[in-house]
Amino acid sequence: MPYTLEVKYEESPAGNKLISIYSTLSIEEDQLSNILDIEVYFRSINQSGVFPLITCSCGSFGCGGTEVTISKDQDSRIWRINNKEYILTRQEIKTIGMQLIEYILKIKNEYKDYLICSGTYGEDISNNLEEYGSILKDC
Numbered sequence: 001m002p003y004t005l006e007v008k009y010e011e012s013p014a015g016n017k018l019i020s021i022y023s024t025l026s027i028e029e030d031q032l033s034n035i036l037d038i039e040v041y042f043r044s045i046n047q048s049g050v051f052p053l054i055t056c057s058c059g060s061f062g063c064g065g066t067e068v069t070i071s072k073d074q075d076s077r078i079w080r081i082n083n084k085e086y087i088l089t090r091q092e093i094k095t096i097g098m099q100l101i102e103y104i105l106k107i108k109n110e111y112k113d114y115l116i117c118s119g120t121y122g123e124d125i126s127n128n129l130e131e132y133g134s135i136l137k138d139c
């Protein structure tokens with residue numbers, strides 16, 4: 001399905017030397033409310049299951065996150081979100097992953113020795129790029 005990925009970032013108001021990334025995905029006409037948890041995005045790529053993939057922009061899933069049920073097959077991923085179904089091809093899943101990695105690299109270049117997280121405050125993902133890259137290779 002056609003999608004748009006919008007990524008914004010800022011120096012986190014909640015931490016020192018911390019960059020907050022806000023990545024929003026629209027699939028077809030639907031903008032998924034809230035932001036992608038980037039770590040969960042990569043962890044879910046090669047699996048089926050229920051994932052806390054869409055999280056509140058504050059970074060806390062408990063604050064208004066949405067679980068996504070993902071069914072993986074060889075050529076696509078079906079995301080079920082609140083009774084709606086979205087089909088992303090394997091190539092789309094890979095491309096979104098590569099776009100996220102590129103943004104994180106760009107931020108790392110611009111803000112050396114900052115930590116990076118999804119949403120205002122969360123787990124640091126600035127050192128996970130190698131792992132994310134190998135996940136994409138297996139996708």
Ligand SMILES: [Zn+2]
Nearest residue numbers: 056057058063
């Ligand atoms: Zn929140």
